[in-house]
Amino acid sequence: MDVIVRPTPELRGEIGALSSKNYTTRYLLVAALAEGTSTIYYPAHSEDSDAMRRCIADLGAVLEEDEEKIVITGFGRHPKDIKELNVGNAGAVLRFLLAIAALSPDITFVNTYPDSLGKRPHDDLIESLQSMGVEIEHRDGKLPITVRGGAPKGGKIKVSGAVSSQFLSALLFLTPLLEEDSEIEVVYDLKSKVVIGQTLEVLEQAGIVIHASEDLMNYKVPGRQSYQAREYTVQGDYPGSAAILAAAAVTNSDVKVHRLMEQSKQGERAIVDVLRMMEVPLTHENGVVHVRGNGQLQPIEFDGDAATDAVLAMVAAAVFAEGTSRFYNVENLRYKECDRITDYLNELRKAGADVEERQAEIIVHGRPGELPGGVTINAHYDHRVIMALTVVGLRCQQPLVIKDAHHVAKSYPGFFDHITALGGNVEWVENGTL
Ligand SMILES: O=C(O)C1=C[C@@H](OP(=O)(O)O)[C@@H](O)[C@H](O)C1
Ligand SMILES: C=C(OP(=O)(O)O)C(=O)O
Structure with a gap:
């Protein structure tokens, strides 16, 4: 299944984060x-x-x-x-x-x-x-x-x-x-x-x-240990929520994501600090991240290894920043569901982004206006590419068609339902064409 992502200037509403x-x-x-x-x-x-x-x-x-x-x-x-x-x-x-x-x-x-x-x-x-x-x-x-x-x-x-x-x-x-x-x-x-x-x-x-x-x-x-039977509670997921928060950051928005613990050991909770450094208006209190985006973002430099599964969402936000951002120490993105440097940047370029790669680095020359869009995106079997290109598509002049977007279900089957609930203009189609 494919998804058509149409320009969406505004996102509004509240969702509960998916589980980690x-x-x-x-x-x-x-x-x-x-x-x-x-x-x-x-x-x-x-x-x-x-x-x-x-x-x-x-x-x-x-x-x-x-x-x-x-x-x-x-x-x-x-x-x-x-x-x-x-x-x-x-x-x-x-x-x-x-x-x-x-x-x-x-x-x-x-x-x-x-x-x-x-x-x-x-x-x-x-x-x-x-x-x-x-x-x-x-x-x-x-x-x-x-x-x-x-x-x-x-x-x-x-x-x-x-x-x-x-x-x-x-x-x-x-x-x-x-x-x-x-x-x-x-x-x-x-x-x-x-x-x-x-x-x-x-x-x-x-x-x-x-x-x-x-x-x-x-x-x-020590050897000869036994795992104990216990009760566990799964916390909210930062890597998946990073894409929702990035979407709120690049639009005019009033979006709350619940169930995101401030004290989590998930490195991807850095999405909150990164968006803050990009001067996106937001608060994080009592497990709720509240973004009031105005579409304006400042560029940043960030060691991506600290938040590996949120880097693609951060890059998608940086595509619209007022200057050049650099995500370094990210070589192992090449060994994920696809080569998340070469393959991802190729798809971003199709949509009109100005990006460069090094072996262990992604450089983004931000374009604060809208991107042209109007192209078909190859998902490369990668849920995080699909989510990040959705963020970009919301701020393109023409729709993006994301082929095989059903691979989003690898980690976040409800992603497009959440984007829709927030007012995002996305649609599942059998055979997406422009
Ligand atoms: O241990 C884990 O559950 C994971 C480790 C990370 O992989 P790498 O250690 O290969 O970067 C991360 O990207 C992956 O989504 C999940
Ligand atoms: C890389 C990922 O997962 P895994 O390595 O478990 O396939 C991911 O979820 O982004």
């Missing part, structure tokens, strides 16, 4: 790794969180869900012996479960998105797991991947965090269950370091003890 994708995937996993029954309130519903639901059920967890909560009886350290898992297009779900599959004799992760997740690299995690005695068959570090585990060894483990923090998170979920104690050393670099804070927070809530160094590069993990 990162916390939902983590709570589902730790509930599955516990032996008792856990309850998760307000879990996210999206393709990625559904992928985790499906996979933990295949691995032997029992799930019961109603409107408000999901109740999960876990399989502990003994996942069911199954042959195949399908994680859809969910990178974090794949990486976390590649590690957990090391507890099983033989699981193949199939390749259902050859043009998206199928192109993403997993070598760094594969190498770490192999050093722990796990046999892995793969095609150049990519899907399909077969993990032949059983009794992975702890001890000294090295992992590179230069491409993704998800490899380290995966090992942090696995190692507490091993017979031996482990020492994990992060080598080269650690991108998206803030996300590790979310992993450690969830592990602690699940009763797991991990000793992390202050710089998050070294960990001591």
Whole structure:
């Protein structure tokens, strides 16, 4: 399905933020790794969180869900012996479960998105797991991947965090269950370091003890631990809400987004500070972000690694700023659902934006007027490209047609409903043409 985004000068109204994708995937996993029954309130519903639901059920967890909560009886350290898992297009779900599959004799992760997740690299995690005695068959570090585990060894483990923090998170979920104690050393670099804070927070809530160094590069993990069955409540999602807030920033608006905790460990809460630095009128109190946009934005410089999943929305806002913005330290955007630098900037250019790329940088020469628009956008299977181009489309002179916009459901199936509720002029169509 495609979406037509038509010029929309004004947005008004209130919405509740969707539930956090990162916390939902983590709570589902730790509930599955516990032996008792856990309850998760307000879990996210999206393709990625559904992928985790499906996979933990295949691995032997029992799930019961109603409107408000999901109740999960876990399989502990003994996942069911199954042959195949399908994680859809969910990178974090794949990486976390590649590690957990090391507890099983033989699981193949199939390749259902050859043009998206199928192109993403997993070598760094594969190498770490192999050093722990796990046999892995793969095609150049990519899907399909077969993990032949059983009794992975702890001890000294090295992992590179230069491409993704998800490899380290995966090992942090696995190692507490091993017979031996482990020492994990992060080598080269650690991108998206803030996300590790979310992993450690969830592990602690699940009763797991991990000793992390202050710089998050070294960990001591006692073995023979058990995940405890607990109650968890999922907070609102900043990465998805970043696109809504950016849309409010580039229009004349009066928009409130509820359920966004000020104290969250989500790095993408930086969207609030970034918009503030861009001089967008807003307040953030009692979990409510209130934007009263006037369409005027100042340029900024920002280290995007601190808020990796909100950078595309920030760039979309910067497209309309009065000057040149720079988002640096963002190389790992190239290894996401698409190349979020080259592919994304190509789509922005089609709409009329003036943008430049470096290997690890996005430079935006703002155009405070409207952009011409009137073009068809390739979504590159990427929910965040779809949301960011919607932000831009609202302020174009002519509509944008976003092809295959249904991929927005990877993280935020209700995105276009929320934009419509705020008065955005968007429409789902079978075969969008201009
Ligand atoms: O651990 C996680 O849940 C995630 C980590 C981040 O990935 P990288 O560490 O690859 O940047 C983020 O982009 C992704 O959406 C979710
Ligand atoms: C990159 C993302 O997700 P993942 O790595 O889990 O596929 C994202 O949600 O933007």
